Amino acid sequence: MNCWRIENLIAPFLDNELPDAEAGAMADHLEQCPECSDKVEVVAALPEIVAPDLSEVSSALMDSFDECLKDRIALSESLFAGTSSSEHAAESMAWGVPSPPPAPAARPASATWLAVAAMGLLLALAGWSLFTQQRIDELEQSLAERDQLIRQLEKQVVAGRFDPRALPQTAGSEVVPVFLPASAPTPQTLPAGAFAPISYGMASIDSPRIVR
Amino acid sequence: MAQPSLKLVPQPTPQSITEDEIKAIAARDRNRAFDLLVRKYRDRIYYHALYITKDSAEAFDVAQDVFVRGYHESRMFDEGFKMKAWLFRVCTNRCYNIVRDKHRRGGILDRLGKQTDVLTVQHRAIDSVLAKELSKEMAAALSNLSADHRSILILRYYDDLSYQEIADTLQIKLGTVMSRLSRAKARLAEQLRPEEATE
Numbered sequence A: 001m002n003c004w005r006i007e008n009l010i011a012p013f014l015d016n017e018l019p020d021a022e023a024g025a026m027a028d029h030l031e032q033c034p035e036c037s038d039k040v041e042v043v044a045a046l047p048e049i050v051a052p053d054l055s056e057v058s059s060a061l062m063d064s065f066d067e068c069l070k071d072r073i074a075l076s077e078s079l080f081a082g083t084s085s086s087e088h089a090a091e092s093m094a095w096g097v098p099s100p101p102p103a104p105a106a107r108p109a110s111a112t113w114l115a116v117a118a119m120g121l122l123l124a125l126a127g128w129s130l131f132t133q134q135r136i137d138e139l140e141q142s143l144a145e146r147d148q149l150i151r152q153l154e155k156q157v158v159a160g161r162f163d164p165r166a167l168p169q170t171a172g173s174e175v176v177p178v179f180l181p182a183s184a185p186t187p188q189t190l191p192a193g194a195f196a197p198i199s200y201g202m203a204s205i206d207s208p209r210i211v212r
Numbered sequence B: 001m002a003q004p005s006l007k008l009v010p011q012p013t014p015q016s017i018t019e020d021e022i023k024a025i026a027a028r029d030r031n032r033a034f035d036l037l038v039r040k041y042r043d044r045i046y047y048h049a050l051y052i053t054k055d056s057a058e059a060f061d062v063a064q065d066v067f068v069r070g071y072h073e074s075r076m077f078d079e080g081f082k083m084k085a086w087l088f089r090v091c092t093n094r095c096y097n098i099v100r101d102k103h104r105r106g107g108i109l110d111r112l113g114k115q116t117d118v119l120t121v122q123h124r125a126i127d128s129v130l131a132k133e134l135s136k137e138m139a140a141a142l143s144n145l146s147a148d149h150r151s152i153l154i155l156r157y158y159d160d161l162s163y164q165e166i167a168d169t170l171q172i173k174l175g176t177v178m179s180r181l182s183r184a185k186a187r188l189a190e191q192l193r194p195e196e197a198t199e
């Protein structure tokens, strides 16, 4: 066993995760090689790596996890599932019913009220952020596609190989415009106002865009 | 924000149930199986997200999202499907996307956060304890490592995953788990004893 190999086995060696034969070979090497045994000792001397203990402070939050999730699953189905969404939503609303959260008997009244209020706000937040995030993803995707298409078109225009007026009605969305061949006649100059901002609804993009 | 009274009401969390038992239940009642899956892993997934994002509100959101995806994962209860590795993998990926996109989306989330005063009390309490814990020497050294090294150390020593589970989670070979962990620990030792790392 060479030194390079030893260096890659320090952790499993110390964690007792090596097969016996390999651990034995490694122990033999360490007896003869002070460099490697130094390296192992440095790692072995590390203090224990333990997770921060947050169980106490997070238990109240985790109490609301299941309820929140139930609602979020229902939302995910009703908003985004393509097929028989109502059936699935009903099914998922039933999820968790056999095991409701612990009774709040031991909890002071104010804490119960707090939990109820928290849950309500949480549900609203979860729904809103899920929706927003999906929406942002969709918009970004479509913006990226448009940007790429527009960059291609701009190159063609600059190279004089494409007349923007040849764009089909749905330019930039589903239909990919047919580019003129390189041998096409040089286009006329662009009409005035050919470059103008386009708003995509979510955010207005003010950089120049080709419009018809 | 610690509420001692809550300790009198233990969570009905069957963390000892095995994945095979959950799969057997899924054959009869998928929703019940999913319920058990959530109860088995939700805390650990939330903590994992918390260790990476260091933000309770984000971590809660990620953990919720992981299980929403899990609910829609049709292979979840298939024989041989590694639920735990799947959950940790989805969670890890989601967290790093968030850490990466935080700058871009932070504006929206921050404004949203300010509207949910009651909930943020809980999140802030967790964040402040976490910040205190993370300022300790070991955690601080961890945060100076590369994302790859930090991830694998968190999975192994914070989340307590086995070598094989880490391999499944990160979709790397067992040998790579061993070498990456070894190098990560060596780097960590350098961080904690910088005077000896200068040769």
Ligand SMILES: [Zn+2]
Pocket (backbone or CB within 6 Å): A002, A003, A006, A029, A033, A035, A036, A037
């Ligand atoms: Zn050696």
